[in-house]
Amino acid sequence: MATEERAINLSQGFPGFGADPVLLDLVAKYTREGFNQYAPMSGIPQLRERLAEKTRRTQGYLPNSETEVTIVSGATEAIFAAVTAILRAGEETIVLEPAYDSYEPAITLNGGIPVYVPLNAGNFSVDWEKVKDAITPKTRLILVNSPHNPSGFVWSQADVDQLAALIRHREIYVVSDEVYEHITFDGLKHISLGSHPELRQKTFVCGSFGKTFHVTGWKIGYCIAPTELTAEFRKVHQYITFSTVTPIQYALAEYLEVPERYLSILDFYQKKRDLFVKGLGETDLRFTPSTGSFFQLASYGHLSQIGDREIAEKMTRKLKIACIPISVFYSDKRDDKIIRFCFAKDDAELLEGLDRLKNLAEIL
Ligand SMILES: Cc1ncc(COP(=O)(O)O)c(C=O)c1O
Structure with a gap:
């Protein structure tokens, strides 16, 4: 319209x-230099390493770039593959509303049941009592998003701790949509769920280079998850796209060498x-x-x-x-x-x- x-x-x-012309030039360079065939299924090692390093710098922990980092075709694929890796038919996923539109189909296409919990009216913060009340023996997954689309709400450390406490003794996993990880205001800092040692064991952190570097049409993102979860995640990724666009991976790997570019x-x-x-x-x-x-x-x-x-x-x-x-x-x-x-x-x-x-x- x-x-x-x-x-x-x-x-x-x-x-x-x-986008930054430097990044565009790098893509041109790698296409011309012949980096145009299939990339490794999990992503090229250089990009996985740079991303792990970025995570250490911004979130204070270093994921294993071989076994815990996967490059995928956008956060949308990461979210879909993570949900598919965990959810079985009839199991429930808690979704905080309002929510980005790809969550529900990812759940229902896998035979799962979305259970909606509204965010607080006004500032769209999380009502942790409501989340707790929504948990049943069938709950297998919680899908969260901070910084949040559409409200812009950013989780505090207290939110992260609340989620950790809530799932501590339960077999519940988390898909954390963090595509706006580099966009927070007024001194607020994005806290990745991966930075919480306990949550890290149960969380798929999903990110998007497209959002970060103003190139949404490139559809390139990533998933960081512990080794066992990444193994399951990759089984799904392998049969959705197998691998992600090669020259752009090389370009991003080189571009990420300068932290100022994402900071x-x-x-x-x-x-x-x-x-x-x-x-x-x-x-x-x-x-x-x-x-x-x-x-x-x-x-x-x-x-x-x-x-x-x-x-x-x-x-x-x-x-x-x-x-x-x-x-x-x-x-x-x-x-x-x-x-x-x-x-x-x-x-x-x-x-x-x-x-x-x-x-x-x-x-x-
Ligand atoms: C919250 C949220 N998650 C995921 C995506 C999609 O990311 P990508 O383009 O990397 O698939 C968007 C895009 O609008 C979004 O707003």
Whole structure:
């Protein structure tokens, strides 16, 4: 609809700007130098090693790059393969809602049963009592996501500890979607579940180079999990894609040699978040500044009671600015009158979009 209407598109979660030319040149170099045949099933050793090193630097633990790190075709594949590796028909998976849309099909296609637990209204933090109440003898998996899409909520150490305590004596595993690991704001730090020695034994950490380096179309990501879990994970990965695009793996391995390249992402997005919330403050929408990811939620229930899908459509068609209604992230499509904006766009586009948002009253 955004394309049809030539609207400023702040809906889908992909960056509107290019990648670092250094990275693009590396891809060109490796394709020309003939790195164009199948990569090893688990990923090229150089990239697995660099990723393990990045994990040590940012999360304080060093995964075994041979047995605990697998390169896959995007976090979506990592999530699907991890769920498939663990879940058997009839077993339950706890999903915290609102949730990214690939979780439910990954569970149901494996014959599993999603059990939804709503995040707290307002700030989208986790209600650990509710999570505890949702656990049954059939619970085999919990699927979590921090920094969170769509809310931007970032887990604290207390959240991580709560999850560890909750599954301590249970045979429950965790799929941790950490694709926005390098995008947190206001001094907050992303805490990978892998950094918790106990949780690390039961967790598949799923990440995305596409999200980190503004190249979502490359569909390249990874999974870090303990040796036994990685062995099961690879059995699935082997028959989904077998291996992941070779020249890009070589390019990323070389690119990751300079830590500044992933550490600087944080400042880059902090500026975008600041610019976007400053402008949003001049509109009639209500919001709390996002603390992570490249999404900003805003509510309009104090202005109008029209449905969130309807307002998103009107904004796209009449104001020419596209956003996403939050009801689509809920299994029961509940409508809390909240919309999501993606601010991973050029500043000029963000400013133009914000300008159009000032006319919101016209469509309510
Ligand atoms: C929370 C979350 N997980 C996973 C993905 C997909 O990552 P990838 O493109 O690496 O498959 C997205 C993309 O929007 C996402 O928002």
